[in-house]
Amino acid sequence: FAGFHADSNQRLISCSRDNTIRTWNTETYGDYVAAVRELVESIREPSVSRHEPSEPNNDVRLRIAHKDAPQQIRSQRLDRLHQTVNGNGVTAGNVNRPQKASRYILTGAQPERRPAHRFQQAGSVFSAEFSRDSQRLIVGANDLAAHAFHTDTGERTLVMSMLSPREPFYAPEKNNFVEGHIPEIVSLLFLPPKGDLLLTFDYFGSLSVWDAKADKDGIGFEKARLLPGLPLDEQSVGEPYEVEDPSCEVAVSPDGKWLIAGVVRNDGGSRLTTSKDEYFAAIWDTSQVTAAGKSAPRKELRGEFAHQITAAAISPQSKRAVTATRRGAFVLWDIESTKVIASAAGAHNSDGVSGVFFRSEDEFFSAGFDGRVIRWTHENGELHQTEIERPAGHELPDFIIRLRPDPKGFRFVSSDLKKDLAADRYYLTLNLWSEDAGWRRLPVSIAAPQDDLSKPYRHDVSWSEDGSRILYVHDGTIIVLNAETLQPVQGFQLPLGNNAMRGAIAPQSDADTRVATFDGRFAHLWNLTTGKHIAEFRSHGPVVRAAFSADRRFVATASDSIRVFSSDETSPDHGRPVFRLPSEEVGNRLIEQVRFSPAANDYRIASVNSAGDVRLWQWEPGGAPPTEPVFASGNAMSSPPEWLEDEGTAVTNQIVWGADGRILAAIQRGRMRVWRIQGAGVTELSVKYPEGVTADTCAFNALDISADGNRIAGGGVRLNESDDLVSWGLIWEISGEELLPSARIPAEGFRRHNAAPASASNDVVLRGITAIAFDEPAHEIVTGGADSNVLRWSDIEGTPEEPAELLSIAYKEGLSGEGFTDPHPAPITAVDVAENGTVVSTDESGFIVLWPPSR
Numbered sequence: 001f002a003g004f005h006a007d008s009n010q011r012l013i014s015c016s017r018d019n020t021i022r023t024w025n026t027e028t029y030g031d032y033v034a035a036v037r038e039l040v041e042s043i044r045e046p047s048v049s050r051h052e053p054s055e056p057n058n059d060v061r062l063r064i065a066h067k068d069a070p071q072q073i074r075s076q077r078l079d080r081l082h083q084t085v086n087g088n089g090v091t092a093g094n095v096n097r098p099q100k101a102s103r104y105i106l107t108g109a110q111p112e113r114r115p116a117h118r119f120q121q122a123g124s125v126f127s128a129e130f131s132r133d134s135q136r137l138i139v140g141a142n143d144l145a146a147h148a149f150h151t152d153t154g155e156r157t158l159v160m161s162m163l164s165p166r167e168p169f170y171a172p173e174k175n176n177f178v179e180g181h182i183p184e185i186v187s188l189l190f191l192p193p194k195g196d197l198l199l200t201f202d203y204f205g206s207l208s209v210w211d212a213k214a215d216k217d218g219i220g221f222e223k224a225r226l227l228p229g230l231p232l233d234e235q236s237v238g239e240p241y242e243v244e245d246p247s248c249e250v251a252v253s254p255d256g257k258w259l260i261a262g263v264v265r266n267d268g269g270s271r272l273t274t275s276k277d278e279y280f281a282a283i284w285d286t287s288q289v290t291a292a293g294k295s296a297p298r299k300e301l302r303g304e305f306a307h308q309i310t311a312a313a314i315s316p317q318s319k320r321a322v323t324a325t326r327r328g329a330f331v332l333w334d335i336e337s338t339k340v341i342a343s344a345a346g347a348h349n350s351d352g353v354s355g356v357f358f359r360s361e362d363e364f365f366s367a368g369f370d371g372r373v374i375r376w377t378h379e380n381g382e383l384h385q386t387e388i389e390r391p392a393g394h395e396l397p398d399f400i401i402r403l404r405p406d407p408k409g410f411r412f413v414s415s416d417l418k419k420d421l422a423a424d425r426y427y428l429t430l431n432l433w434s435e436d437a438g439w440r441r442l443p444v445s446i447a448a449p450q451d452d453l454s455k456p457y458r459h460d461v462s463w464s465e466d467g468s469r470i471l472y473v474h475d476g477t478i479i480v481l482n483a484e485t486l487q488p489v490q491g492f493q494l495p496l497g498n499n500a501m502r503g504a505i506a507p508q509s510d511a512d513t514r515v516a517t518f519d520g521r522f523a524h525l526w527n528l529t530t531g532k533h534i535a536e537f538r539s540h541g542p543v544v545r546a547a548f549s550a551d552r553r554f555v556a557t558a559s560d561s562i563r564v565f566s567s568d569e570t571s572p573d574h575g576r577p578v579f580r581l582p583s584e585e586v587g588n589r590l591i592e593q594v595r596f597s598p599a600a601n602d603y604r605i606a607s608v609n610s611a612g613d614v615r616l617w618q619w620e621p622g623g624a625p626p627t628e629p630v631f632a633s634g635n636a637m638s639s640p641p642e643w644l645e646d647e648g649t650a651v652t653n654q655i656v657w658g659a660d661g662r663i664l665a666a667i668q669r670g671r672m673r674v675w676r677i678q679g680a681g682v683t684e685l686s687v688k689y690p691e692g693v694t695a696d697t698c699a700f701n702a703l704d705i706s707a708d709g710n711r712i713a714g715g716g717v718r719l720n721e722s723d724d725l726v727s728w729g730l731i732w733e734i735s736g737e738e739l740l741p742s743a744r745i746p747a748e749g750f751r752r753h754n755a756a757p758a759s760a761s762n763d764v765v766l767r768g769i770t771a772i773a774f775d776e777p778a779h780e781i782v783t784g785g786a787d788s789n790v791l792r793w794s795d796i797e798g799t800p801e802e803p804a805e806l807l808s809i810a811y812k813e814g815l816s817g818e819g820f821t822d823p824h825p826a827p828i829t830a831v832d833v834a835e836n837g838t839v840v841s842t843d844e845s846g847f848i849v850l851w852p853p854s855r
Contacts, residue, residue: 013807021809114852115818117154121147125842127545127830131552132598134834138546138555139848144539145178146546146557148567151838154850177546177555177565179222179577180539181206185518187249188504191286192256192465195507197223198516198537199259200523201250205243207261209289210537212506212516212525216624220525220535221563221580223290227261229297247354252286253314254407258335259284260321262309279305281312281323283335299338304331311356313364316409322364324353330366332378344383348372355403359410367403367414371396373433391439401457406467406483410435413442413461413470425449428456430472432486442486444472444479458501465507473503473517478528480513492528500524535582541590549596549603553621554578556605558594561586562617564605579625589613592653599661608653612636612668616677631682636668641696643719644670649767652701652716658709663734665712670699672714674739687732687739690803693718698728702772710734715745715769715783727753727768727785733800740800745769745783745793752808753785771828777837778854781806784828790841792854812841812851823849
């Protein structure tokens with residue numbers, strides 16, 4: 001292809017199959033041809049060794065291979081021509097306005113070129129950003145987490161073991177920034193005696209410790225994670241703990257000193273089918289569960305388990321522990337020495353044990369899937385069992401699925417499940433047992449219809465700290481019963497959408513009753529007296545975007561809220577949440593992007609939500625999390641253009657900082673806004689458009705600010721003069737209190753972001769440019785589009801008086817040996833350029849490509 005440049009009939013631009021774009025001057029073309037002929041005639045042999053100078057050199061020297069040829073020849077005619085000799089041949093041109101060749105010349109692969117790296121993270125990647133030192137890449141994905149990678153290799157940082165057969169998702173040493181649970185929660189409890197910490201446990205065996213107290217460091221964020229964790233023996237292989245059977249609910253000693261859980265450690269075999277599990281119990285000192293560093297337990301009870309542990313408990317004096325397995329094997333342990341005191345096998349008809357608790361140091365109770373409750377006593381080094389008989393005429397249940405003792409261990413509530421053969425359905429009843437009153441039924445029950453057999457399992461029972469009240473939770477209904485009369489004394493229906501299935505009463509710290517519940521992956525804290533929602537304990541939402549602080553010590557994530565994590569790779573707190581802003585402060589809208597100020601020693605955080613509300617948060621490391629923004633723009637002042645809805649095009653919200661932290665630019669529902677920040681003052685700048693273009697005829701998806709802070713690039717779509725929707729971009733120059741257009745990105749041409757990906761259906765909506773970044777080292781601009789292409793453009797610096805039109809240089813494609821040609825199969829979601837010139841591009845199918853600096 002070839003054509004004349006729009007502003008001169010003397011400038012001809014051509015492109016060819018050798019991946020080279022050439023700029024020609026028609027006035028000097030005759031001199032160029034004559035000079036080339038002179039060169040050819042001077043060379044006696046066809047074999048020529050070509051050398052690429054480090055900088056464009058007007059004094060071109062060619063070294064001749066033939067021994068009789070002159071060692072150097074000089075072409076005087078070429079002195080006045082701008083040219084470069086490289087592996088693709090001679091590229092020559094003379095432009096009206098001097099420019100660096102790297103702005104518009106694409107060379108072939110150079111021998112020293114670092115290869116591009118292409119890899120995939122989750123099903124979709126939403127953001128990608130380099131650290132200021134160019135050493136790390138942080139991405140946000142749809143796997144509920146942010147992830148950091150080495151810029152040069154694309155490898156995860158701080159990797160310890162990538163071959164674990166059942167690798168847990170939460171692993172701070174792998175630079176995952178994740179909070180909360182990925183699968184559903186199965187149990188929760190408050191840590192006595194104060195109840196300032198809430199423990200939650202999920203189907204994959206993760207055990208999390210949450211801040212349940214509203215104090216200076218906030219409330220509702222994950223302070224630690226005990227499982228998966230590190231082995232007690234630091235000399236052993238660093239395989240994480242993992243709980244195989246979630247029916248092993250975590251137990252805590254009555255004094256709150258010890259925490260016990262059943263654990264499985266895999267041998268690390270590379271094949272899941274042949275790897276082996278070792279079952280044991282881990283005991284943590286609760287005073288250390290939130291300490292910095294590894295979450296290793298204080299004790300491990302080992303060597304006695306052929307099957308996974310399904311129940312465990314600690315004695316009233318915190319000296320003994322009991323464990324039970326899914327095959328009815330019981331072991332009584334001395335905690336201090338970790339020695340076995342006594343054991344028994346085959347209890348509960350060799351079926352699973354659903355609960356166990358101590359009454360005294362030598363007496364404990366258990367319930368199982370055989371429908372029985374057994375009292376155990378320890379005498380003369382042996383365990384003796386006695387069944388707790390049911391009243392006359394009352395049949396045993398088919399299963400006991402919960403066993404909940406009162407705080408002193410003298411009473412318990414069992415959750416009994418039995419099938420009514422006549423009705424062909426299961427019924428769950430709750431029964432209270434005490435030594436003096438025997439069995440009594442609570443006035444609640446659950447029927448399981450054939451289309452919802454799991455309904456009885458969606459319930460829980462919890463005791464108050466003094467044993468005077470019993471909490472019953474089922475499918476969003478909370479009832480508090482008097483433990484003596486069994487009559488309801490409080491009732492509460494959770495708000496719509498909160499279908500709580502388990503719950504726990506917090507130790508009493510005031511006159512109000514605090515209750516924790518969970519539904520799915522999220523837990524909540526309620527004031528049962530007032531009905532007020534206090535806090536939410538949860539993971540990221542399905543859309544995550546992330547950014548580094550300027551010094552790379554912290555990572556901020558945007559999702560359901562704003563979170564800040566420690567990313568200091570020299571700190572034992574690496575990967576831990578520092579705080580999470582509650583929904584009461586950030587609102588109920590999705591946070592679409594969050595970014596730290598790039599200025600040194602500046603930890604201000606900018607955010608924008610799905611309504612376009614841009615907020616600025618002031619925070620200092622070590623200080624309390626912000627409680628309100630220092631600046632809020634409010635929701636987008638103008639609705640998106642009507643034609644966007646007609647075209648079915650979604651609107652975007654984005655933010656970007658200037659390098660000195662004084663300019664903040666945003667896209668609010670497709671419209672561009674820019675503010676100058678000076679101290680506590682915020683001034684909005686006026687955004688101007690080229691002739692024939694208005695804010696109502698364009699919509700932006702992406703933006704970036706140049707390193708010097710003087711220019712802003714935006715990309716998206718617009719309606720052209722023929723009312724056709726086309727891709728386009730614009731470069732503004734910041735002049736005083738205005739943004740003046742200085743260059744245009746003509747992305748509406750053939751294969752310039754104006755088409756859908758090749759793999760897409762025909763009804764894909766045009767979204768144009770979806771990502772944009774200044775490539776300062778290469779004097780280029782990089783764009784990504786909904787067409788899945790990544791394009792390089794010459795960064796021609798026009799002026800408001802003489803706006804320029806950028807030249808499309810080339811697509812970013814994989815080269816021979818890199819294992820790919822087309823880098824992205826789906827629309828581009830982000831591009832960024834590191835200070836060292838490395839480029840990253842990501843797409844909606846989760847692919848990440850790290851490109852070496854452009855030459």
